[in-house]
Structures are given as C-alpha cells and as structure tokens.
Amino acid sequence: MLDFIKRRKTTYQFSDKKIQGRDIVKILEAARWAPSSKNSQPWKFIVVKNKANIEKIVSECYYNLFHTTPQLIIAVVMDTKTPVRRLESLEMELRYINMGMPVVNMCYEAQMLGIGSCILRPLGNEVEKILKIPNNKKVPIVVGFGYEDKKTKQPKRTRKELRGIVRYERYSE
Template structure:
C-alpha cells in the first residue's frame, strides 16, 4: 500500500476486538514514532504504553468516561517536555506516525484529546514538568467505518495569501 492510500484508509476506530496486539506489531508502531522528525532532532518525548486492564479502566474515567478507551488492546500516552517550545508539534508528528503504521499493520487507532490531564498524570506517574499531549487507543478493529466527509481543497487552501 502506498502512503496516500494509507492516509485515505485511516479511520478513527472506537470498537475493538478483545484480542491483544502481537508484541512485534506493537514494537513496529513504536519504532515508527521513534523515527519521526522533531525540532533540532531533540526527540524529547516519552511514550507510555498501557496494557494493564485495571489502569485502562481507570483511564476510561480520566477520558470523560469514553468507554471504548478501555476496550482497546493498548493505550499509548504521548508525553512532551514543557521546557521544549515545539513539544506538542513534535509529539503530534510522532503519534501520527503510529497511526499511519497501524493502518499498514491492519490495526485501528483513535486520537483521544478529551481527558483530565491531572488524572492521567496521577495514574501513569508522570512528572508535573511534563505534558500529556494526547492519548491513542490501539487495537484490532471490530468495525469498518466509512470515510467521513471532507471539505474540498478550494475550501481549505489558498495561494500566496489568506483568502
């Protein structure tokens, strides 16, 4: 599959099979994140992979009771360093590398941005000088949602100036 097809095939998955992701696939996802670019190549990030069922259940509460969060095989927390100006951009790029590699591996993901950061930090023992940028659910999809509508190029871009 080419990268454009991978991008077109990506969906937010909220229904997962109860099977666990094989370790070699999980490691490939994390390797995709490791290879992501970052400002000045600092790679100033940390990924916490949550597989413990009790912790996943607690994360459901921290994620505004989004029940599907707890059904994923794994939850990956993307942690940035507040002392680095571009930590959120760097982490978003690395997490999207995971998302796209997941499509290639037949896995599903969903970005989670609605969460109580203080609670996530407490549950995962994240220091206060770090930032939970986003969480990703990862698992074996048990749904095949259709593509959602997208705006046309003309609606979202212009040349040389804002129009």
C-alpha cells in the same frame, strides 16, 4: 500512499484480540522515527497493557463514551528538562506541534499491520497521575490501539474540500 492515508480512521469499537509484542515494537519504532524540531525528540512513550489502567485512562479522555476499551494505550509524554510551565510560548508551541508527529506515525504503522487506532485527549491531569508522570512533564495525548470489532457502525467521515482550505500565494477568505 494517498489511498492509504484516506483509509486511516478513528476506530470506535475494539475486539478482544490481543496485539502481538512484535507489532507493538513496530508501532514504537514508527514513533521513534518521527520528525521533531532540531531533532530534539522531546518525548517518551508509555505502553499501557493493563486493562484496568486502560479503562481508567479512556474514562479520563474526551468523548470516551463513544469508545470501547482498546487493547493497548501508548501515552505520549511531553518530555522536557525545563518544567513545562516555565517554557517560553514559542518553545511551548513547538513542543505541542512535535507531539502530533509520533502520534500520526504510530497510527499509520498500526494501519499497515491491520490494527485500528484512536487518538484521545486527556481532559485533566488524572492520566498523568495514573501513569506517575513527574510534575514537570505532561501527557497531552494518548493513542489507543486494537483490532476493530467488525460489527462497528462507523460515523460518516468527511473532510473540507481543497478549495475551502487552500489559498495560493496569499491568504484570502
């Protein structure tokens, strides 16, 4: 598992190869089984296959110039009956924490299937407009999927050392 985790990476260059429908369902199943606070499952997933819409969505995300267009986007909708702007801050924090869970599950399921992924953060509310999201909901994150174009030059992937990020029993610098 650890080796598998270390091999997951952001894919920056996608080939034209289409993702099979049954693989999309597996990726969505992985999202469905993600943990959430009180098992609230406060999300909906929008599967975007339309190339023009994918291009528009990617162009509304941060660092979009580093990516070619993925074959598929799954947008994570932060779903709530209470309008997002009226949520109390603790509840709001939990909602955002919840959003990361299906994202990671989807990336790993895709990796299992040999499919690359990239996590993208929409910059404004254009993505919500494109996807016709009601005013009281948000799309804090979208995930792009596709087969990696093997010609890609991968930026060097690094992580902080454990000794820099782990403390025992209490906090210290």
